[in-house]
Amino acid sequence: MKLTGELVIGQRRTRGTGGDFHAQAADGGEMPDPVFGGAVTSDVDTACTLAESAFDEYRQLSAERRAAFLEAIGEEIMAIGDALPERAHKESGLPMARLTSERQRTVNQLRLFARLVREGRNEAPVLDSPLPDRQPPRADLRQRRIPLGPVAVFGASNFPLAFSVAGGDTASALAAGCPVIVKAHEAHPGTSEMTAVAIMRAAARTEMPDGVFSMLFAHDMTIGQALVRHPAIQAIGFTGSRQGGIALLRLAQARPQPVPLYAEMSSINPVFLMPAALEARAEKIAEGFAASLTTGTGQLCTNPGLLIAFAGPALERFQNTVASVLPTLPPTLMLTSKICQSWREGIDRLSHNPKVSRVAGRPNDQEQGRAGGVLFRTNAAAFLSDPALEDEVFGPGSLLVVCQDFNEMRLVAEHLSGQLTATLHLEPNDYPMARGLLPVLERKAGRILVNDYPTGVEVCDAMVHGGPWPSTSDSRTTSVGSEAIDRFLRPVCYQNLPEDLLPASLKSTNPLHLWRRRDGTPVQDQ
Amino acid sequence: MKLTGELVIGQRRTRGTGGDFHAQAADGGEMPDPVFGGAVTSDVDTACTLAESAFDEYRQLSAERRAAFLEAIGEEIMAIGDALPERAHKESGLPMARLTSERQRTVNQLRLFARLVREGRNEAPVLDSPLPDRQPPRADLRQRRIPLGPVAVFGASNFPLAFSVAGGDTASALAAGCPVIVKAHEAHPGTSEMTAVAIMRAAARTEMPDGVFSMLFAHDMTIGQALVRHPAIQAIGFTGSRQGGIALLRLAQARPQPVPLYAEMSSINPVFLMPAALEARAEKIAEGFAASLTTGTGQLCTNPGLLIAFAGPALERFQNTVASVLPTLPPTLMLTSKICQSWREGIDRLSHNPKVSRVAGRPNDQEQGRAGGVLFRTNAAAFLSDPALEDEVFGPGSLLVVCQDFNEMRLVAEHLSGQLTATLHLEPNDYPMARGLLPVLERKAGRILVNDYPTGVEVCDAMVHGGPWPSTSDSRTTSVGSEAIDRFLRPVCYQNLPEDLLPASLKSTNPLHLWRRRDGTPVQDQ
Structure with missing residues (x-):
């Protein structure tokens, strides 16, 4: 894959005019090509507006189509071949063996979330039967979760693949049904561009609405700040320093509409x-x-x-x-x-x-x-x-x-x-x-x-990669594992909706064969 | 029940010295007895410190004991008899019929949460089996949720029973395993005192640790503010005006350790x-x-x-x-x-x-x-x-x-x-x-x-009494129904713990017969 140093805004490549920069090799060597162009705030607005316009179509696609998109991202990442871990190796200094296993983990993570979407775990359907004979009668009440809206993701320096452009935050937000805008980490812009192009290709191939994904380079802090402040953004994922995380958290809180910022910051374990x-x-x-x-x-x-x-x-x-x-x-x-x-x-x-x-x-x-x-x-x-x-x-x-x-x-x-x-x-x-x-x-x-060592974080249902302040900004959540998806969802209750108007996950016939909580008990009814 | 106008701090009654006030009848009539004494900030500190000291013992009580406490609260509320709705009627102007049904709803809500605790829904246990033959091998990973810590609750004016001292916020926080400190609403101090004494009696009768519940009268805003700022407080429930909710939210965000504030504010439906x-x-x-x-x-x-x-x-x-x-x-x-x-x-x-x-x-x-x-x-x-x-x-x-x-x-x-x-x-x-x-x-x-009317909020699994900003401060949550308990919990993962050290909800033998997610699927195994 030939790098251009351009931004990815939906299905469009465009050159950022907010300041040129070069990638820095971890070993201090020169990395002349390409010249990366940092975004300007109008690029943030363009990407966020496009994400907002894509949101309603994207969130209403069938589970199967959304899952296929996630799997296609994994395929496109693998299709880049060794050029991806090689670039990541140069930029991060991490060994090739670690990076190829990190790539596998990244792809597995996308597959895990595809499976969760197929199983309806993102929607977590709940049905409470009507009680017409009770006084007062109880209505027919059903609940599912829907995505919050466009999500901003700040890639981490220490996992150029698994916690970066197509990492856990991006995978879980896309699985939830949220368009994603990534602010690439300046420590691995080439790796970021390759991964972003893979997502762009997967989105095109699976016919996702334009704007479901964008990736911006940032020459300074203004781009990240503009992203956190943008009214279209409804949640933020961040992995990095305590200082950086807290600064962005304060911005997210100070918005006219405060939004959740999930910062995974620091820990001495x-x-x-x-x-x-x-x-x-x-x-x-x-x-x-x-x-x-x-x-x-x-x-x-x-x-x-x-x-x-x-x-x-x-x-x-x-x-x-x-x-x-x-x-x-x-x-x-x-x-x-x-x-x-x-x-x-x-x-x-x-x-x-x-x-x-x-x-x-x-x-x-x-x-x-x-x-x-x-x-x-x-x-x-x-x-x-x-x-x-x-x-x-x-x-x-x-x-x-x-x-x-x-x-x-x-x-x-x-x-x-x-x-x-x-x-x-x-x-x-x-x-x-x-x-x-x-x-x-x-x-x-x-x-x-x-009798184990804390390094090595399994991607599974029971994992919690989170913790009380100040290790993260929100101890109720995890940024690794199935439950990472919960960060980007909110519940909606449907009272007395006719079958015709209910979402598929809540129809009485259970056409998607989902596990649902029905009158208090998990069932996978027909 | 004879009212004294005193605060409830754990198992102790004490006269607040932060300013005396009288209850105001909704019809403008006089309510001379008793004189209520507003708390001072040292009362906030005493109640919070006691709550913190009670927390570890309270959260580790068996599900059965915690459930019995919740049910005992309902019994003590009923034991007050008609004096409670009568006092609420005078203070709020709401009709007696409405208040007796609101009392029933309050008691039912406590029973619902008692049942959820017995079913382990608060812990939401998850088990992922080890994969010793995989490369690298996967450890034994289990997860349950534990309570956040002491919770502050701001009672609402419009439901002197169901959204007040023993209302949904208090019931769900106590069910989660969090000690609760209520700031009573100034519109119904007598109703608040009666209910608080009922909780105090239930706590004594079921031998709960001292400090699991306190109730403070507030003569001005400083008490509520001190409560939100107190380092022992780990979450806040609020029902009231948009102005009041946003002011407290900003305080909760500005703490050195930010904590979640769940404000249900305003809506035109x-x-x-x-x-x-x-x-x-x-x-x-x-x-x-x-x-x-x-x-x-x-x-x-x-x-x-x-x-x-x-x-x-x-x-x-x-x-x-x-x-x-x-x-x-x-x-x-x-x-x-x-x-x-x-x-x-x-x-x-x-x-x-x-x-x-x-x-x-x-x-x-x-x-x-x-x-x-x-x-x-x-x-x-x-x-x-x-x-x-x-x-x-x-x-x-x-x-x-x-x-x-x-x-x-x-x-x-x-x-x-x-x-x-x-x-x-x-x-x-x-x-x-x-x-x-x-x-x-x-x-x-x-x-x-x-084809229904929005007034009338059912207390059940599928209910969502919440919504996007500014109707609430956190659209990911509900303040009514089973899922209200989720607001006060956080997940903890246990990796490779020996059976002897695992909490009962996660032991392999499933001694509590809970529904658990095991290797991706809900099961109620033995």
């Missing part, structure tokens, strides 16, 4: 190393931890950035293993030079904190754009008294907080702000303590793991 | 009189409309404040019937003198609008605190050009908008802002036009009715 587990397998846990810490150069939302454990010989065995493993793992590229710069500043801050010591990792890596795993250590008293120690340092770093007793461990848990995940390594002898921690962790995190 | 239906039964529709308009002195959220129809003889028949019926209905008391004052100002504004004529109703009622039904008339061109004609006038008034053709009717529909309901009166010959309107109305309203 605490890992509790319980004593019996450490005693039984300190070395094994340490090896798994070192691998989890350095996966994707530590640039995963669920990177294990905090360890909590009791002092003692088992913990020293754990730490010694980490200290011996980390230097054997070669430093790997970070996504951008800016991210690498922030990483080094964060590591420097920790290194100069008198209450923190560096206990594992290669000696001050300064290789161009690369980072290796680092482990710092402090004690619970220091952690509890210094809020800066809870700040996320985006990259392969973690802080071990050593506690004197369970009470202190519990205090550390209670002290934490909202997280995407919390992990416990434990053995049956640790269950009593785990029972004391679990109620605290449920309030702190969206996902609780046992 | 458009009713479309389609031509074949008018032709067939103009008089019958008119009679039903006049009854719906004047129910509760028009002070229902779903009052039919807007009629849209084509000009012609059938419409004149409709209008003539309304004009002959309305004067036969005696004016009834409004909730407060302030509401009556606003009503008269609103009616005056419409009466002086040169593009509006008054076509039905008694000649300028000026009876103390009372209002009778009024119908105004304008044309579509005037309605489309004057935004003030879309303002809600709270009370038994409605505006008939006469359209020249279907195109104009559709323009009126598209012009509307978000509504709780939209109604169509139609016959089969009207279906083609209805098909043109329905997609517009779905985007405008939370509930669509055919």
Whole structure:
């Protein structure tokens, strides 16, 4: 696919005149072609107006047609071939193996949402039978969910495929029946253009209404801001920094009509190393931890950035293993030079904190754009008294907080702000303590793991990739898995509608053979 | 029950020192006893801190115990006897028959939520089986929903029982597992105190943790504001004016940790009189409309404040019937003198609008605190050009908008802002036009009715008492019906937890016999 650097606005390519820029290779190399043109605010308006005009037709297409569109996007992504992961590799520095598996995940995610649409899970139909003999009589009441309207998506830097132009936000919004306008992440414009063209082709091939999808490059922040403020936009998906997420959230709230903004922002993903587990397998846990810490150069939302454990010989065995493993793992590229710069500043801050010591990792890596795993250590008293120690340092770093007793461990848990995940390594002898921690962790995190590592987020029904503030802007939702679609839907109740006027999902005959809640019970009736 | 005018803070009664006030009877009469004491901000802090301390114990009680508490509230409300509707009658002016049925609805609502809790609908359990042979293997992933935390509820003036201290917001939040702090509405403090004492007694009798419920009187706005701002509060339910709802919403958004505020604010509930239906039964529709308009002195959220129809003889028949019926209905008391004052100002504004004529109703009622039904008339061109004609006038008034053709009717529909309901009166010959309107109305309203009247909101699974901005602050939710509970819950995913540590709702053996989504399909397995 030949890149042009143009915007995608519905079925039209157009050159953005809001400032030219080049892609930056993660390794610092030159990427002269193409010149990307940033959008201007009139492009935002054009894309949003087109999305609004496409909305009613798009949302009323049959489930089958909408599902076919989602699957066609996956096919068009695969049809690009290796050029897509290769471009993503150059732009992000992520390894090819990771990017081809991320591509598979992206395609699988589209297929999952296609299946949900066919099953009517987006509509979640509910039927309550009339009670004509009751006093007062009860009417015939039915409910389904309909899409909110056009959705803006802000692609993430750390997943150029699975959390970007055709990632989870886009797939779930399109599945819900919402047109999507993506603001491409400036760290991978070429990857974004390729993916956007794939969606454009899929939309044309499956005869979707023009405007169901657009993608804009942005040379500065004004485009993203204009998108969040545009009256046609009814919800926003964002994955990125806390600072960026909160700024956009405040804009979305300040609109004359406030709209939901789903920001997945930051998390340090605490890992509790319980004593019996450490005693039984300190070395094994340490090896798994070192691998989890350095996966994707530590640039995963669920990177294990905090360890909590009791002092003692088992913990020293754990730490010694980490200290011996980390230097054997070669430093790997970070996504951008800016991210690498922030990483080094964060590591420097920790290194100069008198209450923190560096206990594992290669000696001050300064290789161009690369980072290796680092482990710092402090004690619970220091952690509890210094809020800066809870700040996320985006990259392969973690802080071990050593506690004197369970009470202190519990205090550390209670002290934490909202997280995407919390992990416990434990053995049956640790269950009593785990029972004391679990109620605290449920309030702190969206996902609780046992004897596993938080990196690796499965796309399935039960997944929650979300969590209390400030890990996300809305703890009631997930940005990964089936329930991501719920973010873009609202319920409508139909009272006494004649069969002829009811939507197919609610007709008495159940022509789509959907699972429906009927008089309180799930049934798949005929 | 002897009223004391004291606050309810957990199991303690305490006199508010933030300003004394008396209840005002709707008919203007004196209500000297008791003197109510408004809370001070330290009372807010005490109640919120107690709620927070009760939360973890309360949310972890068995479903059976939580359900028993909800049912006990209903029993304690009934145990007050007629003193409760009698007091509500004096304070609100609403008829006794309406208040005894509202009491029944309040109790039924508590029972409904008790049943939902027993069925585990609040937890909505999801199980995805592990796939150990897949590459990479999939972990064991399960999900349930847990409550958000302490909830603040602002009681409504127009339903002193069903949308107030023990109303839908309180019942659904308690059912979700959230402690509740109610700010009592100043229009019915005695009714509020009685109901709060009933909840307090139910909590004591069923041995709930102290702090699961509190009720505060407020002498001014500072108490409500302090409640919305308090860091322990994790969600807010509000029913009231648009101005009040938006002001509190902005406060909730501006917190360091933003929290959801569910405000149900205002709606004029458009009713479309389609031509074949008018032709067939103009008089019958008119009679039903006049009854719906004047129910509760028009002070229902779903009052039919807007009629849209084509000009012609059938419409004149409709209008003539309304004009002959309305004067036969005696004016009834409004909730407060302030509401009556606003009503008269609103009616005056419409009466002086040169593009509006008054076509039905008694000649300028000026009876103390009372209002009778009024119908105004304008044309579509005037309605489309004057935004003030879309303002809600709270009370038994409605505006008939006469359209020249279907195109104009559709323009009126598209012009509307978000509504709780939209109604169509139609016959089969009207279906083609209805098909043109329905997609517009779905985007405008939370509930669509055919050949029915919007007043009367059923408490059931399919109900949506909500709608797009500005009818509510969050179109994704309902404040009436089973799904009201969803507002106070968030999902948590459990990855690889041993059976011993899983919550009962997620154990493999399904000991609570719940319906669960397992590998994509609803099952009630053993």
